[in-house]
Amino acid sequence: MNLPIGELARRTGVKVPTIRFYEQIGLIAAPPRTEGNQRRYGKAEIDRLNFIRHARELGFEVDHIRELLVMSQEPQASCHQADSIAKSHLREVDRRIERLQALRGELSRMIDECGHGRICDCRIIEVLADHRQCVSEHVA
Amino acid sequence: MNLPIGELARRTGVKVPTIRFYEQIGLIAAPPRTEGNQRRYGKAEIDRLNFIRHARELGFEVDHIRELLVMSQEPQASCHQADSIAKSHLREVDRRIERLQALRGELSRMIDECGHGRICDCRIIEVLADHRQCVSEHVA
DNA sequence: CCTTGATCCTCTAGTGGCTAGAGATTCTAG
DNA sequence: CTAGAATCTCTAGCCACTAGAGGATCAAGG
Incomplete structure (x- = not known):
């Protein structure tokens, strides 16, 4: 060595x-x-x-x-403590996955709706500029 | 204002x-x-x-x-650039989700296999100490 | 007018987990 | 003995903030 x-x-x-x-x-x-x-x-x-x-x-x-x-x-x-560290980490990972998936949904919806035209008609910019619209659609 | x-x-x-x-x-x-x-x-x-x-x-x-x-x-x-920023971000989010899910799998398998006994028998510590074992099981 | 207390100001330093680079030294193979 | 690879320490930078010190300013009530 x-x-x-x-x-x-x-x-x-x-x-x-x-x-x-x-x-x-x-x-x-x-x-x-x-x-x-x-x-x-x-x-x-x-x-x-x-x-x-x-x-x-x-x-x-x-x-x-x-x-x-x-x-x-x-x-x-006892490995109780190791178990609890791992479990709480797993919960944290689950939370992150959930959050990323929600985000993924919004992102891809935004992209799908982009008409590839001009900025003034672009859903991407629009959604960012006025989130309420996006959220209300989401709920509705 | x-x-x-x-x-x-x-x-x-x-x-x-x-x-x-x-x-x-x-x-x-x-x-x-x-x-x-x-x-x-x-x-x-x-x-x-x-x-x-x-x-x-x-x-x-x-x-x-x-x-x-x-x-x-x-x-x-043109909103082409906005579209491309959003799309590359979406790909990044996808990569992160994938990675987290692989990780989640390993974590939860590790936790499931923990016998809640002593450290020396604990899969959590064991897996961390010797990843090869884990990977080979994964592949097999 | 004056005070009080909330809000505001600037500045520095800290977070996590490294990574990059300068400038000097040490090791090792030929 | 020498060349070049690897090592050393130290500082600073990354991202996107957050925290706190120590002081100034603002708005409302007496």
Whole structure:
């Protein structure tokens, strides 16, 4: 082992500046250095960074990842807390999906109704300029 | 008219500091001031801010809003550009929805498989620690 | 006229999660 | 021994705001 930061980056898919940033915010520990002050990492850091990357890919916030990391170090503890973090994150994702879908609907309706003519007849501009019209149609 | 900034905020649903911020980034013009240096707004600003708010609610970026605002001032121009901005935004929203739904699937599978026991048996932690397992199941 | 309290002003700094770049040093292969 | 790749620290920037300090101004009531 004893990997330089670039090699750690290659093996985990986390970019070099991001690794340094994670160290700065305390998400990973400061590793030992060479005489010339360069960071050298071991196997544990690969695992930890992979964990972090997977969690980020799933959209967990850094603070939640912090908690999940602590938990993963305590194998005998109850996983109730992990479950609740994941569940609340799932609810958040559901909310975002719902919101985006509503938005998608409005957007695509707007685009469909655009006659591709002049601005003064354009539904896109019109809807933006006067949302009430859009909403009332929506309700009606 | 001649509204103070708080009244403009109330009528448009855009917060006071946000209005000042929009002025700073040139999204709205600097309005006239009272002798005591306070901003006073007219009807045009209400319309413009409403336009901006609607567009932001639909997730358009500020730079796109800038373009849409310019277009809305040129009623005789073709709305081709507005259409293309809206369409590319729609594609972006679609991408986000897709991504979130894939993510949602992984999250909820992870949660379902959590046995609510100890960390060492927890799928949530396990999946995060070793994504390959998850992916291979996914594929299989 | 004067006070009070709400609103307004400017300015700086913080949010989250990085990313970019300058300018200097260190490592490693040939 | 040298060249060039990789590393170091540090600052600043991204997006779209939001928060707060510390002070000025406005409108209404006494």
